Amino acid sequence: MSIEKILSISGKPGLYxxxxxxxxxxxxxxxxDGKKVTVGLRSNVSLLSEISVYxxxxxxRLSEVFRAIAEKEDNGPSLSHKEDNAKLESYFREVLPDFDEDRVYPSDMKKILNWYSMLQAKGLVSKEKPVAAEAPVAEEVKTEE
Structure with a gap:
């Protein structure tokens, strides 16, 4: 899952x-829509890779929540973010059973499901666990003396 360079910009719809x-x-x-925007340093910007769920x-980490949704849906689309709060909470309980309902609000669940839908449409989320990059093994070279 490669969400390291995906941003949420306050006041602008969607992800960037x-x-x-x-x-x-x-x-x-x-x-x-693929349009490019310039964003000043004073804008409120969040990297998705830095967001966590209580x-x-x-x-x-949000990436783990996305992976859990992808696992549940077999890399398919999730529940619509426009469902009522009771359905959202029960769906979120299936995905992340021990989320803190006192600190994770229905608006947060809607935002997470909406973001998942956008990322899933672009193929940026999957149910596969991220594989740590292995350092290449240097082969010993023999030289003739």
Whole structure:
């Protein structure tokens, strides 16, 4: 799952991919329509890779929540984010059984499911666990003396 460069920009709909950093901010491309926008340093921006969801045991990274949804739906689309709060909570309970309902609000669940739908349509989420990159093994080279 590669959400390291995916952003949520406050006041702008949808998700954006970080394209280029500039002196005064950065350039991001919308995942919805592909339009590029410039964002100043004063804008409120969140990297999806830095967001976590509260559970009773601590916090779970958003990428893990997306992976759990993909696992439940077999990499398919999730429940609509427009469902009523009771359905959202029961669906979220299936995906993340120990989420803290006192600190995770229905609006958060809607946002997470909406983001999942956008990322799933672009093929950026999967049920596969991320594989740690292995360092290449240097082969011993023999030289003739």
């Amino acid at each position: 991919e970080l394209k280029l950093q500039t002196r005064t901010g950065f350039v991001a491309e919308s995942l919805i 559970t009773y045991d601590g916090e779970v």
